[in-house]
Amino acid sequence: MTDPAQTDAAPEQPQGEQAREEQAAGEQPQSGFGVVVGIDGSDHSMGALRLAADEADRRGLPLTMVIAYSLSPYSDSARAAGDYFADDSVLRDGCKNVLLEAREHLGHFSGRLRGYVKYGDAADVLLKFSKRADLLVVGSRGRGGFAGRMLGSVSSGLPWKSRCPVIIVPKRFTSQDEHEHRDVSAAPVSVGVDGSSHSLVAALEAAEEARTRRVPLRLVSAYTDHVEDTSWTPKKRQRKDQHDGVLARLDEDRAWLREQAPGVEIETVAAVGSSVKVMVDESRTAGLTVVGTRGRGGFAGMILGSTSNGVMHHAEGPLMAVADVADPRVRSHRRFAQG
Numbered sequence: 110m111t112d113p114a115q116t117d118a119a120p121e122q123p124q125g126e127q128a129r130e131e132q133a134a135g136e137q138p139q140s141g142f143g144v145v146v147g148i149d150g151s152d153h154s155m156g157a158l159r160l161a162a163d164e165a166d167r168r169g170l171p172l173t174m175v176i177a178y179s180l181s182p183y184s185d186s187a188r189a190a191g192d193y194f195a196d197d198s199v200l201r202d203g204c205k206n207v208l209l210e211a212r213e214h215l216g217h218f219s220g221r222l223r224g225y226v227k228y229g230d231a232a233d234v235l236l237k238f239s240k241r242a243d244l245l246v247v248g249s250r251g252r253g254g255f256a257g258r259m260l261g262s263v264s265s266g267l268p269w270k271s272r273c274p275v276i277i278v279p280k281r282f283t284s285q286d287e288h289e290h291r292d293v294s295a296a297p298v299s300v301g302v303d304g305s306s307h308s309l310v311a312a313l314e315a316a317e318e319a320r321t322r323r324v325p326l327r328l329v330s331a332y333t334d335h336v337e338d339t340s341w342t343p344k345k346r347q348r349k350d351q352h353d354g355v356l357a358r359l360d361e362d363r364a365w366l367r368e369q370a371p372g373v374e375i376e377t378v379a380a381v382g383s384s385v386k387v388m389v390d391e392s393r394t395a396g397l398t399v400v401g402t403r404g405r406g407g408f409a410g411m412i413l414g415s416t417s418n419g420v421m422h423h424a425e426g427p428l429m430a431v432a433d434v435a436d437p438r439v440r441s442h443r444r445f446a447q448g
Contacts, residue, residue: 141170141171141241141242141243142171142173142223142238142241142242142243143165143168143170143171143172143173143220143221143242143243143244144161144162144164144165144168144170144171144172144173144242144243144244144246145161145173145175145235145238145239145242145244145245145246146158146161146172146173146174146175146245146246146247147175147176147177147231147235147245147246147247147248148174148175148176148207148208148211149176149207150176150207150210150211151248153248153249153278153280154248155211155214156248156278156280156282157246157247157248157278158174158211158214158215158246159214159215160246160276160278160282160427161244161246161276162215162217162218164244164246164276165218165220166218166219166220167321167322168243168244168321169220170220170243170244171220171221171222171223172215172218172220172221172222172223173222173223173224173225173238173242174208174211174222174223174224174225175224175225175227175234175235175238176204176207176208176224176225176226176227177226177227177228177229177230177231177234177235178197178200178201178203178204178226178227178228179228179229179230180197180200197228201226201228204226205226208224208226211224212224232267235247235267235271236267236270236271236272239267239271239272239273239275240272242272242273243273244273244274244275244276245267245271245273245274245275245276246275246276246278247267247275247276247277247278248277248278248279248280249277249278249279249280249424267430268402268430268432269402269432269433271430271432272432272434273432274314274429274430274431274432275429275430275432276397276427276428276429276430277424277427277428277429277430278427279423279424279425279426279427279428281425282424282425282426282427293395293396293397293426294322294396295324295396296324296394296395296396296426297319297324297325297326297327297376297394297395297396298315298316298318298319298322298324298325298326298327298395298396298397298398298399299315299326299327299329299388299391299392299395299397299398299399300312300314300315300316300326300327300328300329300398300399300400301329301330301331301384301387301388301391301398301399301400301401302328302329302330302359302362303330303331303384304330304358304444305401306439306442306445307401307402307431307433308401309362309365309436309439309442309445310401310431310433310434310435310436310439311399311400311401311431312328312362312366312399313366313369313370313436313438313439314399314429314431315397315399315429316366316369316370316373316375317370318397318399318429319370319373319374320370320372320373322396322397324396325373325374325375325376326366326370326373326374326375326376327375327376327377327378327391327395328359328362328363328366328375328376328377328378329377329378329380329387329388329391330355330358330359330377330378330379330380331380331381331382331383331384331386331387331388332351332352332355332379332380332381333381333382333383334348334351334381352379355379356377356379359377359378359379360377361442361443361444362377362442363375363377365441365442365443368441369438369441388400388424389423389424389425392424392425392426392428393425393426395426396426396427397426397427397428397429398424398426398427398428398429399428399429399431400428400429400430400431401430401431401433402430402431402432402433
C-alpha cells in the first residue's frame, strides 16, 4: 500500500490565495480515481471508508480518499473584499491529519491508496472526482467539523449530478456495536425496477455487483393493490390481474438480464406497497440496495425525490444510486427495441 502521507494524500501546498485557487480547481491525475470515498473524520465516515475499501478490493481498483473544507462565509467575503486575510493552514493541516488517521483503518487494504485535501464545497469537489471515478461512497450523516458538509446533506444531493454510481452508507450500518452491525458478504443485491429504461440501467449495475460479489440478484417491483369500485370485474380478479402484470414484466426483465449478465442467479419479487417502504424493507436483508435516480414515478421518483433523505436515513444497509446515463444495452430489451 502506498503511504498517502508521502505521496499525494497530503502534499505540500502553496500558502494563502494560490493554495486556495489550486485546490478549488480540482486538479486531477491522468489515471482514474477508482473508488472515491468522502471522509470527514467521524466514526461514520470511517465506516464508509471501510466499505469503500471492500468495493475497491472487489473491483481491483484504487481507493481515493477525499476530504474537503472551506472557510466561513464571513471569512471568504472579507478576503474577497481585501479587508481580511484568512490563513487556512490550520484547517488544511487538520484535514491532512484526518487522512493519516483514516489510513489506520485500512490495514487490510492491499491496493493503491490515494488521498486529497481540497478547498471548496464538499459536493462540488466530489462531483469533480466523479468524472474520473468508477464509484463514489459517502455516509448519510457527517459531523460539523472540518468537512461538515461532506456527509449528510451532501449525500442526498450527489446522486442526481454524479457521473458515476453513488453508494450511500447509513450510520446504523457502520456502527461499531456488534448488535447493530451485520455481515452482508453473502446477502443478495436488490434492485428496484419500475418498467422505465433507467431502472434497467440500474439493474445492469446491480447485476455487475451481484456477479462480483457472487451473490443472487433480486429484481423488486412495487405496486399498489388499489382497484376500481366502478369496474364490473370482481376486486379479487382485478388484484390478481395487477399482480400477474407486474410478474410478467419482471419475467421479461429477468430474461433480458440473463443475456446481459450470464451466470448471475436472478429472482423476482412483486411486492404490494409504496416503493419507499418496499425498498427500505429490502435494505434490511440485502447486501446492497440499488435504485436509479430517475424513472416513471415509481422507485426513482419516490426514493430519490423529496423523500430521499428519509429513505437514506431509514435504510438498514448501503444504498446505491445509479446516475441517469444512457446505456446502449437497454435497446436490446424488447420493450425498448428500435424499429
